[in-house]
Amino acid sequence: MNDTVIDVLTAICLLGGALMSVAAGVGLLRFPDLLARMHAATKPQVLGLLLFLLAIGLQMRSWVLVPVLMVCWIFMLLTVPVSAHMVGRAGYRTKHMRRDLLSMDELDEVVEKAANKRAPDRNPTERPDET
Amino acid sequence: MTVAVIVVGLLLGLASLCALYRIARGPSILDRVLAIDVLLATIGGALAVDMAVNRHLDNVVLLVAISVIGFIGSVTVARFVTDRK
Amino acid sequence: MTRERIPFITELPLIIWLVIVWGALWQDFSPGNLIFGGLIAYAVANLLYLPPVELSGRFNVLYAVPFVGRFIYKLVVASFEVFWLSLTRGPRLVNAVVAVQLRSQSDLLVTTTGHALSLIPGSLVIEVDRSTSTLYLHCLNIETPGDAAKIRSDVRATEAWLIRIMGTRDDLALLQTEDRFAQENDNREGGVSK
Structure with a gap:
């Protein structure tokens, strides 16, 4: 009885995780530009991995396992936003996006202003916040 | 359970096909990197499903390694794309 | 070095x-x-030397646990929202780049806020201005300035949570004065929420 309940829960977790993978895939296919695809690629993955790890934990039922699964997920939490930010920033700077799809762009105004102010300088493409 | 595993397999396959299509088509290298990231995550998901269904833990370290590799890959490419101008 | x-x-x-x-x-x-x-x-x-991360020396577990709950809830909602948008709207999606100025000046807090935001709703940090601690977010499905305002208040709510969990004492004091002002305004307007 108990085993059946756990099996059903596991199946739900696995299905949910797979669904999140599909969400990432469909998002990659259907979204119009790089930055929108980025949303589809990063977020569902995190939830999907959480559900998969939950399924493993449910099936193994041992407490020694919890830390390693947590570490696995925390690594994902730490790395995903950083890589997403790096790719997003590169995409924005190299204009790999469709501006006609933006309803407002407050970063562009700031960049323009900075570029005008530094126009006499040698390199107008350099942004002030470069680290 | 078996039905669920088959459905999960089909869904993961569908997701990786979408990612492969984007790798082949992707207009820019950043799109491709992103799609490779998704593909890696899908592979990681498949490894996790295997572990949950067959009740073993051989792939846990591999799972951590995959997420780190995906991270290093996309950060490196993003860095070079920004610097190339 | x-x-x-x-x-x-x-x-x-x-x-x-x-x-x-x-x-x-x-x-x-x-x-x-x-x-x-x-x-x-x-x-x-x-x-393998790296510059140390400067922690504030505070960590409030009472706020941290509900924050994790809120985070996971938002994660689930956002994931399904993105899935839904990709199925229904697809290529006709309208996005925006929104600037949000944060209260805190600490590196740790700006980083964690950006991290949490990149993970939570349809938002993604694409640029950070450290001198004014402004985050530039790319957000999905923003059509009117009203949507942008909603995102902004959401971001500042996330930041407030993080300040309560691990912000410096100065930030916390700032937050408390802000809350008091908001409350006074509410009272003056006869309980109408902002």
């Missing part, structure tokens, strides 16, 4: 974290393994 001595106490959180990772990866929390892990962690932290 000059290398300063870091006091052991600032290194401690890092070493504890490394030991936990070590124990988790071996799936073995026996004392011998932990001590060996501690030695390796100490060696790694000192040989």
Whole structure:
């Protein structure tokens, strides 16, 4: 009885995780530009991995396992936003996006202003916040 | 359970096909990197499903390694794309 | 590059974290393994030198637990929202780049806020201005300025949570004065919420 309940829960977790993978895939296919695809690629993955790890934990039922699964997920939490930010920033700077799809762009105004102010300088493409 | 595993397999396959299509088509290298990231995550998901269904833990370290590799890959490419101008 | 001595106490959180990772990866929390892990962690932290992360010295567990709950709830909602948008709207999606100015000046807080935001709703940090601690977010499905305002207040709510959990005392004081002002305004307008 108990085993059946756990099996059903596991199946739900696995299905949910797979669904999140599909969400990432469909998002990659259907979204119009790089930055929108980025949303589809990063977020569902995190939830999907959480559900998969939950399924493993449910099936193994041992407490020694919890830390390693947590570490696995925390690594994902730490790395995903950083890589997403790096790719997003590169995409924005190299204009790999469709501006006609933006309803407002407050970063562009700031960049323009900075570029005008530094126009006499040698390199107008350099942004002030470069680290 | 078996039905669920088959459905999960089909869904993961569908997701990786979408990612492969984007790798082949992707207009820019950043799109491709992103799609490779998704593909890696899908592979990681498949490894996790295997572990949950067959009740073993051989792939846990591999799972951590995959997420780190995906991270290093996309950060490196993003860095070079920004610097190339 | 000059290398300063870091006091052991600032290194401690890092070493504890490394030991936990070590124990988790071996799936073995026996004392011998932990001590060996501690030695390796100490060696790694000192040989492969990185500038230390400046923690504020505060950590409020009472707020941290509900924050994790809120985070996971938002994660689930956002994931399904993105899935739904990709199915229904697809190529006709309208996005925006929104600037949000944060209250805190601390590196740690700006980083964690950006991290949490990149993970939570349909938002993604694409640029950070450290001098004014402004985040530039790319957000999905923003059509009117009203949507943007909603995102902004959401971001500042997330930041407020993080300040309550681990912000510096100055930030906390700032937050409390802000709350008081908001409350007074509410009272003056006869309980109409902003």
